[in-house]
Amino acid sequence: MKLIRYGEAGKEKIGVLIDGVRYDTSAYGGDYNEQFFEDNGLARLEEFVKANQGKLIAIAATERLGPPVARPSKIVCIGLNYAKHAQETNAKIPEEPIIFFKSTTALVGPNDAIVIPKNSTKTDWEVELALVICKKASYVSEEEAMDYVAGYCLHNDVSEREFQLERGGTWDKGKGCDTFAPLGPFLATPDEIEDVHNLRLWLKLNGETMQNGNTDDLIFGIPKLISYISQFMTLLPGDLVSTGTPAGVGLGFDPPIYLKPGDVLELGMDGLGTARQVVKAYAGS
Structure with missing residues (x-):
């Protein structure tokens, strides 16, 4: 997986990059922080992305990357x-x-x-x-x-x-x-x-x-x-x-x-x- 954060500085939302397209994963909840990695977040995020294949919302290319x-x-x-x-x-x-x-x-x-x-x-x-x-x-x-x-x-x-x-x-x-x-x-x-x-x-x-x-x-x-x-x-x-x-x-x-x-x-x-x-x-x- 490729993880991204996007939006206004200090208020970033989470997302993933798939085949060059940015997708929002805010519905997963939380942020890519200490708790996320500590709680096996990478594996759970992967499951979330697979379960929502075709449903994730694309992020505009003009959005700032954090x-x-x-x-x-x-x-x-x-x-x-x-x-x-x-x-x-x-x-x-x-x-x-x-x-x-x-x-x-x-x-x-x-x-x-x-x-x-x-x-x-x-x-x-x-x-x-x-x-x-x-x-x-x-x-x-x-x-x-x-x-x-x-x-x-x-x-x-x-x-x-x-x-x-x-x-x-x-x-x-x-x-x-x-x-x-x-x-x-x-x-x-x-x-x-x-x-x-x-x-x-x-x-x-x-x-x-x-x-x-x-x-x-x-x-x-x-x-x-x-x-x-x-x-x-x-x-x-x-x-x-x-x-x-x-x-x-x-x-x-x-x-x-x-x-x-x-x-x-x-x-x-x-x-x-x-x-x-x-x-x-x-x-x-």
Whole structure:
């Protein structure tokens, strides 16, 4: 299945994507949140869709897409997890996964605008594969780790490099700004993806390809990441894990390239669709 959420930000309704057509599943009830995944919602939703085949109402293509999961308890991210990305930033290949967090308030829809934060001059892009947890995970072994995956999403781990690297603290400062986690267009269940460790992912800036990688370059694969993270914290149903970005980020160019108002980002991944984000200036006081 492919799960979507649509409508006004903060008031999204739930739906599914079938053969390229969006359908409303609001009659199922609830949202794609912790309770949904914890209560075996994926299997029950599949039964609901089958029972209502031919009866589901199509959603207009003009409707806004929200993030395909409701705000999770946490967004856990992995840094420097592609060998070529580590090389372009002159970083040592990690011996263990590097963990940081994005604030859940950064979560937005796949085609929502990216807002450059106040006083920012180094906002950057990072196309990534994200996974969603389907059940409580604590001290999980690598052998059983894939049983904890509800599905996969396209994610742009937007980053402010000055905040991240030059402001005397952890990476989190440059990762959790509002709009810095565009997610979607949909969540694809694992049966939709033939080989999660062989997916092309790419990103274009104003039509020019900047990132063109493959998950076969991951230093730490999905089972290792889930098992490793679960040794340090409990992952809850609906939690997001973003697995790192390939080479081609703005920081890696000489000189670096950073986002400015009016820029357009287009990104995509095999089996996980595409997204488009326009960059805007911060307009607050």
